[in-house]
Amino acid sequence: MKFYDCAPAPSPRLVRMFIAEKGLSEAIETVEVDLREKEQMGEAFQAINPFLTVPTLETDDGMRFLTSNGCWRYLEETHPEPALLGTTITEKARIADAVWRAEQEGFLAVGEALRNTAKGMVDRALTGPHNYAQIAELGARGKQRVEHFFELLDSTLADQVFFAGDHFSAADIMAFVTVEFAGWLKLGLSEDATHARRWYDAVKARPSAAV
Amino acid sequence: MKFYDCAPAPSPRLVRMFIAEKGLSEAIETVEVDLREKEQMGEAFQAINPFLTVPTLETDDGMRFLTSNGCWRYLEETHPEPALLGTTITEKARIADAVWRAEQEGFLAVGEALRNTAKGMVDRALTGPHNYAQIAELGARGKQRVEHFFELLDSTLADQVFFAGDHFSAADIMAFVTVEFAGWLKLGLSEDATHARRWYDAVKARPSAAV
Numbered sequence: 516m517k518f519y520d521c522a523p524a525p526s527p528r529l530v531r532m533f534i535a536e537k538g539l540s541e542a543i544e545t546v547e548v549d550l551r552e553k554e555q556m557g558e559a560f561q562a563i564n565p566f567l568t569v570p571t572l573e574t575d576d577g578m579r580f581l582t583s584n585g586c587w588r589y590l591e592e593t594h595p596e597p598a599l600l601g602t603t604i605t606e607k608a609r610i611a612d613a614v615w616r617a618e619q620e621g622f623l624a625v626g627e628a629l630r631n632t633a634k635g636m637v638d639r640a641l642t643g644p645h646n647y648a649q650i651a652e653l654g655a656r657g658k659q660r661v662e663h664f665f666e667l668l669d670s671t672l673a674d675q676v677f678f679a680g681d682h683f684s685a686a687d688i689m690a691f692v693t694v695e696f697a698g699w700l701k702l703g704l705s706e707d708a709t710h711a712r713r714w715y716d717a718v719k720a721r722p723s724a725a726v
Numbered sequence: 727m728k729f730y731d732c733a734p735a736p737s738p739r740l741v742r743m744f745i746a747e748k749g750l751s752e753a754i755e756t757v758e759v760d761l762r763e764k765e766q767m768g769e770a771f772q773a774i775n776p777f778l779t780v781p782t783l784e785t786d787d788g789m790r791f792l793t794s795n796g797c798w799r800y801l802e803e804t805h806p807e808p809a810l811l812g813t814t815i816t817e818k819a820r821i822a823d824a825v826w827r828a829e830q831e832g833f834l835a836v837g838e839a840l841r842n843t844a845k846g847m848v849d850r851a852l853t854g855p856h857n858y859a860q861i862a863e864l865g866a867r868g869k870q871r872v873e874h875f876f877e878l879l880d881s882t883l884a885d886q887v888f889f890a891g892d893h894f895s896a897a898d899i900m901a902f903v904t905v906e907f908a909g910w911l912k913l914g915l916s917e918d919a920t921h922a923r924r925w926y927d928a929v930k931a932r933p934s935a936a937v
């Protein structure tokens with residue numbers, strides 16, 4: 516298996532951390548794609564992933580998965596332990612809910628704020644093969660959405676240990692990477708978000724957070 | 727089980743169609759939520775789903791799933807046949823990829839265009855408990871994204887029968903509901919999108935498309 520990664524970028528980190536939690540960091544070959552040099556826009560990578568994004572996961576027989584959801588599902592089904600997408604039926608569905616929530620309202624909101632304001636991304640307000648101009652108002656809106664997500668994170672974690680319930684899951688990976696990604700916008704968990712801070716410290720202490 | 731639905735709305739249709747494909751339309755009680763009368767904003771529904779959205783699925787022991795992904799996962803795990811989230815490992819991961827693609831680049835792009843231009847949604851540019859003002863440029867951008875998604879749909883379906891491969895899946899539900907939802911914007915598959923049209927006609931002929 517081959518994992519197309521970019522060490523400083525948040526999206527591939529979602530899969531890198533998942534791989535580490537599965538204990539597969541050594542087993543899977545990593546190919547670094549230099550997003551800063553726009554390597555993903557070049558012909559070579561275009562042939563690997565026409566959506567020009569990492570994470571991308573390639574199996575030994577040449578199948579490729581092109582989104583974090585697809586990569587996660589493949590890794591979970593081929594390496595079920597430890598489960599990161601749930602063990603019981605209820606857990607699986609709760610995790611699906613929580614991953615979606617954290618991605619839509621957290622991760623993608625950070626991306627929205629960043630891509631619509633960064634000087635180096637004038638025509639790259641969305642990832643992918645098509646150029647989209649920045650929309651200044653999305654910078655401010657994205658930040659507001661991130662703040663709302665952090666409030667949700669804190670209130671959810673007042674009642675449960677992890678974002679989708681009693682066990683660490685992919686939803687925690689999505690939410691944790693979101694918090695660190697939000698640092699790029701100089702946004703962070705507020706001082707009084709004690710539940711989210713307790714959870715953040717616990718996830719930060721996991722070896723997978725350091726890969 | 728109880729399914730909170732709204733007959734004219736596209737989001738709950740994702741789950742309604744999934745339920746029909748599973749042959750569960752009679753077995754699951756449907757509760758109609760009148761979005762046109764803003765019933766989802768009222769206290770009663772807020773207690774059911776604090777994100778104020780349908781679809782919402784409630785189990786007999788009171789668990790609730792609040793996103794189409796969560797509802798689908800619960801239904802798939804409790805009623806595996808016919809599989810709509812994949813049978814083999816590869817299928818499961820390809821469907822996860824395709825569902826994500828169709829939702830992000832199709833379904834949510836239609837929603838973006840619509841919610842940022844509709845007169846009745848001035849402060850409701852995003853669903854959920856927080857108000858967000860419309861951003862006029864997102865109306866045009868959303869439409870452009872939908873056109874790009876339709877091109878992707880057609881080119882993908884040139885090589886395969888369904889959007890995620892050889893079998894009908896949840897990815898087809900997401901893409902099909904997107905095409906019909908785009909009609910609200912007066913957007914549709916172009917005349918020369920012959921592959922997407924062949925697929926659309928086949929999905930439209932399924933009984934689940936009529937529920």
